[in-house]
Amino acid sequence: MAYLLNIGTRFLEKKVCIKFNYFNTNNPTIKKRERILSITIAFVILIGIIIGFISYIIPEIMSSVQNIINIAIGFDYTGIKKWVDNFLIQNNITLGSETYNSLIASINKIVESFTDWLKYLPDMIWSLVSHTISFASSLVNIVMxxxxxxxxLVDKEKVVDFGKVVIKCIxxxxFAPVVINNIKIVNETFNSFFAGKTLDSFIxxxxxxxxxxxxxxPYLLLSSIIIAITNMIPYFGPFIGAIPVIILxxxxxxxxxxWVIIFIFVLQQFDGMILGPKILGNSIGLKPIGVIFAxxxxxxxxxxxxxxxxxxxxACLFNLLFSFIHNSYNKKYNVKEDTSIDKSKER
Structure with missing residues (x-):
């Protein structure tokens, strides 16, 4: 929990407090106030999200799911045939009888399968909600x-220093400096990915x-949540999230x-070419082929x-390997840090 909240705390400290000159000083006492203020804001936001999710989003999702099930159960499948007929006529498209029948059958099969799956969805959601409530009932553990x-978070530098001492003792x-450096690489990689991708998906x-x-x-809140969550998966996530939204x-x-298909396509192009690179940049150190492989x-x-x-x-494994090669190169050829392998290049 502290690790995840630290992402928000660091953002508030570096991007908000410093940018707007709140407590922008090297005085240790004032710096601690800045830290406490950032942590407090992060906690308030977290608690607000939890309360909003329980009191508004879950009931709204359940209502949408119930409406979807009611529509799906009474869905007029002949309407699909009429819509396809009108679309073909309006666009002067001619299909052979075999192709036409195969198209109608495929669409009907997809909708029927989706309808059958929806029948089990309320039980699945209520089971998830009940487990969440059961977990939340352990209020003492959560508060602690x-x-x-x-x-x-208030004394995270001391915690980090203590961790370094423990590593040096064990x-x-x-090898102690190597272990500490590798842990730092892993931490920075995970921080960059989770913070950047969460912000990107939220936007x-x-x-x-x-x-x-x-x-x-229709079902806009549910569809927006699906799009945001699946967008956390690079490249394939948008396509995974688009399927249920289009069917709904x-x-x-x-x-x-x-129109939804066109909107999602344009939105994902914007994310892939503008928003994603702007937020994430080369933070995880992988080229697209490496991301797809992962x-x-x-x-x-x-x-x-x-x-x-x-x-x-x-990305962590790749960055650790690159760090090993980088250090080995420096040691073997006795070169300075700045004149060795260019670490700024995209990997």
Missing amino acids: GLIIAFYL VPKK IGLIFFFGGMILNI TMLVSPIKSI IIVGGAIAGPLGMFFGVPIF
């Missing part, structure tokens, strides 16, 4: 965790929400689903979680 996290003197979710209000997309829209208005391998090993965590884990 927050208190411990607060003090760890690890042989020759994409907001843009989809406000754009969906203009397009009058198609249940209400097949024609509107075309997602495929991670997904094969651990499913959706593997697709998400595969990227930072693979």
Whole structure:
């Protein structure tokens, strides 16, 4: 908990307090006030998100799911045929009878499969909610965790220094600096990925929400959450999230689903070419082919979680390997840090 909250605390310290000259000084007492203020704001935001999620978002999602099930159960599948017929006529498209029947059958099969799956969705969601509430009932443990996290964040430099001392005591003197440096690389890689990708996905979710209000997309809150969460998975995430959103829209208005497809496509192009690079940059040190490889391998090993965590884990391994090569090169040829391998190049 302290590790995750530290991401928000660091952002508030570096981007907010310093930028707006709040306590911008080297005085230790004032710097500690700055730290406490940043931690307090991060805690308030976290608690506000939890309260908002429990009191508003969960009931809204359940209401949307119930409406979707009611629509799906009474869905008029002949409407799909009429819509396809009108679309083909309006665009002067001619299909052979075999191709036409195959297209209609495929669409009906997808919708029917989705409908069958929806029947089990309420039980799945309520099971998740009940487990969440059961976990939240352990209020003492949560409060203790927050208190411990607060003090760890206030004195995190002392905690880090103590950790370094422990490593130096346990690890042989020759390897202690290497271990400390490797831990630093892992920490920076995970921090960069989670902080950047969370901000990126949050912005994409907001843009989809406000754009969906203009397009009058049905089940907008649920669809926005799906888009934001799946966007955490690089490259493949947007396509994974687009499928259920398009199907949900198609249940209400097949024609509107075309606009949703166009909107999601434009949004993901904006994310991939402008927003993502602006926020993430080269923070994790992987080229696109490395990211795709990490997602495929991670997904094969651990499913959706593997697709998400595969990227930072693979990036850590790659950065550790690069650090080893970098240090070996310096040692072998006795060159200075700045004249060795260029670390700024994208890997």
